[in-house]
Amino acid sequence: MARRVGIEVSIAVSEAVKLADVDLIAAYPITPQTHIVEHLSELVADGELDAEFVPVESEHSAMSSCIGSSAAGARTYTATSSQGLALMLEVCYIASSLRLPIVMTIVDRSLSGPLSIWNDHSDLMMERDIGWIQIVALNGQEIFDMTLHSFKIAEDHNVMLPTQVHMDGFTLSHVIEPIEILDKAEVDKFLKPYVSPMSLDPEKPVTIGAVGVPEVYTEGRKAQEEALLNSKDVILRTWKEFGDLFGRYYEPIGTYKADDAEIIFITMGSITETCMSAVDQMRQDGKKVGIAYIRLWRPFPFDELIEAVTKADALVVIDRAISHGGPGGPLASEIKSALYHQAQRPFVNSFIAGLGGRDITINVFKEMVEKTEKTMKKGVEPGYEFIGVKE
Amino acid sequence: MIEIRFHGRGGQGAVTSAELLAIAAIDYGKYAQAFPSFGPERRGAPVGAFTRISDESIRTREKVYEPDIVLVLDATILEIVDVTDGLKDNGIIIINTNKSESEIRELTGFKGKLALVDGTKIALDCLGLPITNTTMLGALLKAAPVIPLDAINVPLTKRFGKIAEKNLNALNKAYQETHIKE
Numbered sequence: 001m002a003r004r005v006g007i008e009v010s011i012a013v014s015e016a017v018k019l020a021d022v023d024l025i026a027a028y029p030i031t032p033q034t035h036i037v038e039h040l041s042e043l044v045a046d047g048e049l050d051a052e053f054v055p056v057e058s059e060h061s062a063m064s065s066c067i068g069s070s071a072a073g074a075r076t077y078t079a080t081s082s083q084g085l086a087l088m089l090e091v092c093y094i095a096s097s098l099r100l101p102i103v104m105t106i107v108d109r110s111l112s113g114p115l116s117i118w119n120d121h122s123d124l125m126m127e128r129d130i131g132w133i134q135i136v137a138l139n140g141q142e143i144f145d146m147t148l149h150s151f152k153i154a155e156d157h158n159v160m161l162p163t164q165v166h167m168d169g170f171t172l173s174h175v176i177e178p179i180e181i182l183d184k185a186e187v188d189k190f191l192k193p194y195v196s197p198m199s200l201d202p203e204k205p206v207t208i209g210a211v212g213v214p215e216v217y218t219e220g221r222k223a224q225e226e227a228l229l230n231s232k233d234v235i236l237r238t239w240k241e242f243g244d245l246f247g248r249y250y251e252p253i254g255t256y257k258a259d260d261a262e263i264i265f266i267t268m269g270s271i272t273e274t275c276m277s278a279v280d281q282m283r284q285d286g287k288k289v290g291i292a293y294i295r296l297w298r299p300f301p302f303d304e305l306i307e308a309v310t311k312a313d314a315l316v317v318i319d320r321a322i323s324h325g326g327p328g329g330p331l332a333s334e335i336k337s338a339l340y341h342q343a344q345r346p347f348v349n350s351f352i353a354g355l356g357g358r359d360i361t362i363n364v365f366k367e368m369v370e371k372t373e374k375t376m377k378k379g380v381e382p383g384y385e386f387i388g389v390k391e
Numbered sequence: 392m393i394e395i396r397f398h399g400r401g402g403q404g405a406v407t408s409a410e411l412l413a414i415a416a417i418d419y420g421k422y423a424q425a426f427p428s429f430g431p432e433r434r435g436a437p438v439g440a441f442t443r444i445s446d447e448s449i450r451t452r453e454k455v456y457e458p459d460i461v462l463v464l465d466a467t468i469l470e471i472v473d474v475t476d477g478l479k480d481n482g483i484i485i486i487n488t489n490k491s492e493s494e495i496r497e498l499t500g501f502k503g504k505l506a507l508v509d510g511t512k513i514a515l516d517c518l519g520l521p522i523t524n525t526t527m528l529g530a531l532l533k534a535a536p537v538i539p540l541d542a543i544n545v546p547l548t549k550r551f552g553k554i555a556e557k558n559l560n561a562l563n564k565a566y567q568e569t570h571i572k573e
Binding site for chain 1: 449
């Protein structure tokens with residue numbers, strides 16, 4: 001039976017990885033991911049999890065080990081953050097193009113500099129174009145559930161793609177909160193052992209990762225793109241199956257009081273819950289506000305987003321990363337391109353907020369709505385704004 | 392929702408206090424969050440930790456700006472940190488100190504509800520160590536019964552194993568010896 005426990009969110013992730021009965025973990029510790037891999041190494045050392053724990057010398061080696069492991073047909077896991085992810089990035093492209101169903105937790109943290117260990121979505125956005133599935137958790141329960149989902153999604157023979165589950169560093173990873181932990185029998189009903197469709201075997205040698213000459217490179221890329229787009233059906237099916245079993249249903253775009261909302265916030269990650277409290281307070285003051293939050297970032301759920309937001313008068317898009325020298329935040333950029341073909345589309349006001357651990361309080365959400373109301377009266381859609389910046 | 396801020400020095404167990412209280416509240420059927428002040432923490436430097444307890448699901452990830460309760464594990468902190476910062480008007484401060492009420496009021500300028508206990512002495516007597524994380528939870532539950540005293544027993548026993556009994560003794564002793572000054 002599932003039990004409701006007070007547990008640090010990072011430890012709950014490790015427990016999910018244990019329940020998924022992984023075969024190999026290769027990881028290098030980095031703040032704020034550390035507690036996840038520390039706990040996993042304990043579980044392996046104590047014999048509670050029958051897996052190889054490879055304590056590699058860098059994140060580049062971590063992903064390289066994961067690629068070898070996954071190519072040999074083993075259920076494979078790693079976790080990292082920020083600078084570690086940047087060092088790993090070269091190899092992450094190879095994991096997706098080799099179609100290896102590695103699961104990675106990314107405990108989101110800003111990138112240097114200035115040096116910062118605190119949370120934003122710079123590392124999440126750095127991963128945007130590398131061909132992995134990217135799922136974003138709201139709270140501890142979601143990251144626990146999504147960790148289990150990810151193995152099933154990644155390893156589905158119609159997907160075979162590495163999958164990242166993101167959670168905010170510190171603001172989620174280091175928090176103790178109530179989480180319902182499923183037991184092994186329940187997880188076993190949902191997640192079956194991994195059966196690799198084609199694994200490395202010395203008896204039947206094959207070459208993988210060979211050079212892609214111009215005659216085949218484009219074909220390889222297109223096949224990879226189709227695989228990522230097609231993964232959405234499997235993601236939706238997996239979430240439905242999980243919901244039917246355990247009562248917690250997930251959608252690519254979650255909504256909160258958005259049905260009749262005139263102004264809708266677009267959020268990602270743990271700020272969404274604070275935003276819900278802000279929405280409740282603003283609703284008491286008679287403001288029709290709501291939220292559409294992004295759980296599935298890649299493949300991006302264009303249809304669901306349009307369905308959720310086009311009736312609103314305005315969108316307040318909150319980016320926790322910057323595309324330097326570009327159109328502002330990557331999220332706002334995505335939202336705008338999603339709405340481009342709509343005959344009627346809401347006014348889009350774009351904010352950069354919560355960089356490098358800066359708190360986004362209820363008052364900041366209210367300020368964004370006030371600013372949006374003012375700019376709507378002017379009728380001119382602004383570019384983007386850093387909110388709360390000291391100048 | 393009740394918000395609690397813990398002040399201590401790195402290594403004294405402020406984070407453990409905050410965590411144990413949240414776990415106990417969750418086990419008791421409430422909703423709770425506990426988290427450290429996020430950052431690189433060093434032994435001996437002033438650190439903070441936070442707990443929220445509520446009867447309803449907690450939907451905020453804000454830092455704690457206006458606590459209802461402040462718990463001070465080490466009175467030397469009073470000289471370098473304003474522990475009253477943001478405290479609600481009817482808030483309470485619980486301090487591990489061997490100083491008198493008037494000395495503490497002079498030091499903090501705080502006129503509201505105070506709860507004082509010589510937690511270090513209790514910890515030294517019961518544990519042989521000046522670590523007051525569990526001791527001061529006894530003081531907290533006396534001054535602000537956010538959960539029943541015995542709700543802490545199971546999580547504390549799980550966390551401390553062989554030395555759980557000593558810690559429970561310290562906690563119970565602090566519960567008895569804490570003086571509340573309105």
